[in-house]
Amino acid sequence: MKHKKNPIIAPDDADEVLLHACCAPCSSAIVEWMMANAIRPTIFYFNPNIYPREEYERRKEESKRHAESLGLTWIDGDYDHQQWLSGICGLENEPERGRRCLRCFAMRLTATATKARELGLKYFTTTLASSRWKSIEQIEKAGAEAEAAVPGTVFWAQNWRKGGLSDRRNQLLKEYGFYNQKYCGCEFSMPKEHTGKEDNCTVCGQEIEK
Numbered sequence: 001m002k003h004k005k006n007p008i009i010a011p012d013d014a015d016e017v018l019l020h021a022c023c024a025p026c027s028s029a030i031v032e033w034m035m036a037n038a039i040r041p042t043i044f045y046f047n048p049n050i051y052p053r054e055e056y057e058r059r060k061e062e063s064k065r066h067a068e069s070l071g072l073t074w075i076d077g078d079y080d081h082q083q084w085l086s087g088i089c090g091l092e093n094e095p096e097r098g099r100r101c102l103r104c105f106a107m108r109l110t111a112t113a114t115k116a117r118e119l120g121l122k123y124f125t126t127t128l129a130s131s132r133w134k135s136i137e138q139i140e141k142a143g144a145e146a147e148a149a150v151p152g153t154v155f156w157a158q159n160w161r162k163g164g165l166s167d168r169r170n171q172l173l174k175e176y177g178f179y180n181q182k183y184c185g186c187e188f189s190m191p192k193e194h195t196g197k198e199d200n201c202t203v204c205g206q207e208i209e210k
Helices: 024-036 053-069 081-087 099-119 136-149 165-176
Strands: 016-020 040-045 074-076 123-126
Touching: 016 024, 016 099, 024 040, 024 053, 024 165, 040 053, 040 099, 053 074, 081 099, 099 123, 099 136, 123 136
Parallel strands: 016 040, 016 123, 040 074
Antiparallel strands: none
C-alpha cells in the first residue's frame, strides 16, 4: 500500500534495514510501507524493558506471528529485565518522556545497531517513532548515540506517524486481530498501585531521585 503525498523519505541505498520492533501493532504499517517501497525489513524484537515477563511474551509472540505471516526474518533479542533495571537505576521516578525514557531508548537502539552490524546491515530504525506517546526528539537522540557507538551503522531517523501510517496502523490492528497493549511496557509506566514501586531502588537500594 503506497501513501499519497508521503513525507517518508528512505535513504537511497536502503534496500534492507533492521527494524527494531516494540510490538506488532506499531510495526505493521511501517513494515507494509517498507515492503511496498522495495525495502526488506528484518525484525529485531529487543525490549527488555517490558514487565512483567508474561506481558513481554505476549507482545513477542504477536510480533513473531506478524513477521512470519509476511515471510520476514524475525530475531528474538535477549530478555534481561534485571540488566535493564540496572541501566535505568536512579531514574525510576522520572515521568514519561523524561530521562528514563531516553536512557531506555539508547540502550535498546544501541543493541539494535550492534545487531545490524553483526548481520551486515547498514541501516537501522525503530517503531518507537510511530507512537504519539513517545518523544521523537528523544528517539532521534538515542538513535544518533547508537550510531556513534557502533561504527558502520546508520540510524534512519524517521517520524513513522506521518504519511497516513497512524491510520493504517489502526486498520491493520483490526485486520490481524493484534493484542493491543494498554501501557508502554515497563513497570514505571504502569499505575503505581499495580507496580509495588518503593522509594528505594530495587537494584542498588539507594534512594530514588525525586
